Amino acid sequence: MGSMTIGKLSGATGVKVTTIRYYESIDLLDEPERSASGQRLYGAAAVERLGFIRHARDLGFPVSAIRELISLQVDPGRDCDLVDQIARRQLGEVRRRLTQLEALEAELKRMITACEGGKVASCSVLAALGHHEHCLHEEHAGKEVLAALPSK
Amino acid sequence: MGSMTIGKLSGATGVKVTTIRYYESIDLLDEPERSASGQRLYGAAAVERLGFIRHARDLGFPVSAIRELISLQVDPGRDCDLVDQIARRQLGEVRRRLTQLEALEAELKRMITACEGGKVASCSVLAALGHHEHCLHEEHAGKEVLAALPSK
DNA sequence: TCTACAGTCTACAGTAACTATAGAGGCAAG
DNA sequence: CTTGCCTCTATAGTTACTGTAGACTGTAGA
Ligand SMILES: [Zn+2]
Ligand SMILES: [Zn+2]
Ligand SMILES: [Zn+2]
Ligand SMILES: [Zn+2]
Numbered sequence: 519m520g521s522m523t524i525g526k527l528s529g530a531t532g533v534k535v536t537t538i539r540y541y542e543s544i545d546l547l548d549e550p551e552r553s554a555s556g557q558r559l560y561g562a563a564a565v566e567r568l569g570f571i572r573h574a575r576d577l578g579f580p581v582s583a584i585r586e587l588i589s590l591q592v593d594p595g596r597d598c599d600l601v602d603q604i605a606r607r608q609l610g611e612v613r614r615r616l617t618q619l620e621a622l623e624a625e626l627k628r629m630i631t632a633c634e635g636g637k638v639a640s641c642s643v644l645a646a647l648g649h650h651e652h653c654l655h656e657e658h659a660g661k662e663v664l665a666a667l668p669s670k
Numbered sequence: 671m672g673s674m675t676i677g678k679l680s681g682a683t684g685v686k687v688t689t690i691r692y693y694e695s696i697d698l699l700d701e702p703e704r705s706a707s708g709q710r711l712y713g714a715a716a717v718e719r720l721g722f723i724r725h726a727r728d729l730g731f732p733v734s735a736i737r738e739l740i741s742l743q744v745d746p747g748r749d750c751d752l753v754d755q756i757a758r759r760q761l762g763e764v765r766r767r768l769t770q771l772e773a774l775e776a777e778l779k780r781m782i783t784a785c786e787g788g789k790v791a792s793c794s795v796l797a798a799l800g801h802h803e804h805c806l807h808e809e810h811a812g813k814e815v816l817a818a819l820p821s822k
Numbered sequence: 823t824c825t826a827c828a829g830t831c832t833a834c835a836g837t838a839a840c841t842a843t844a845g846a847g848g849c850a851a852g
Numbered sequence: 853c854t855t856g857c858c859t860c861t862a863t864a865g866t867t868a869c870t871g872t873a874g875a876c877t878g879t880a881g882a
Pocket of ligand 2: 725
């Protein structure tokens with residue numbers, strides 16, 4: 519029946535081949551069957567599961583949360599309290615970050631509009647970066663806001 | 671003159687001791703003088719520099735950008751075009767993330783409010799995660815939105 | 823059938839910006 | 853002089869992947 523190689527699965531879900539293997543290595547995906555020569559072979563269940571993972575990741579759920587969600591799916595008779603709790607936690611996280619980013623946006627905008635060009639010595643952007651005391655905030659509510667800029 | 675140990679510098683700037691040593695290792699901070707027994711000794715310039723770095727990091731500037739900004743500070747007679755360009759790039763980044771997060775917020779909220787409790791089998795949160803097709807968006811504009819949840 | 827060439831395999835290193843740990847040595851107060 | 857905190861170096865762990873090397877496999881055209 520419908521058994522696809524890792525490349526097909528990748529094409530079907532939009533998840534890179536290496537990422538699929540990575541998910542398997544961290545036990546997010548079950549080990550698939552193998553062909554005689556050792557190539558991975560997937561069925562419809564894998565497409566479903568991988569789609570689920572991808573959507574959750576797109577929404578910012580950490581892998582640990584996705585692992586929880588998957589384990590909850592295993593027995594469908596359970597109450598979905600925990601599922602909803604995880605989702606609400608994630609929503610809270612997203613909102614926390616939104617608040618932080620809004621503060622950053624405001625400060626960056628202020629910095630940039632204050633600069634009217636000229637020499638580095640008198641650049642208000644550099645001045646503002648050097649003197650946190652003049653900011654409108656005590657601290658940048660929360661820190662470590664942009665975990666790391668993708669930069670790619 | 672005012673020479674402080676790494677611990678004092680840490681206290682003065684709010685940057686952890688280990689992080690200060692890390693910044694030195696990646697050449698964001700100059701190597702400081704050392705006491706006879708090898709302990710780092712810092713002066714006022716280090717406090718200033720580290721404060722600058724911290725503020726820029728708080729605003730989400732990647733280390734690579736901070737490195738650029740520092741190198742620009744070195745000759746103050748230059749035009750500040752580049753400084754402003756870096757800041758605007760950062761502002762753009764922040765805005766891009768804001769947009770993404772707003773989309774995520776909306777989808778998570780929708781998911782959660784659709785769930786009215788019950789069993790896992792019928793939980794709308796899990797259903798929504800499983801079926802990306804029913805979303806209001808083609809893709810989650812941009813992906814890799816929350817580089818990694820701090821989770822700490 | 824031979825030969826490209828794309829796809830797959832494993833294993834390991836690199837990314838960003840730190841944080842944590844181990845194990846050794848330093849410094850001031852009591 | 854001992855207690856207890858500070859500092860030192862070096863190394864590994866974090867998160868969620870991505871990229872590489874080097875070898876093998878599967879397939880389609882000449
Ligand atoms: Zn300027
Ligand atoms: Zn500020
Ligand atoms: Zn539910
Ligand atoms: Zn979606």
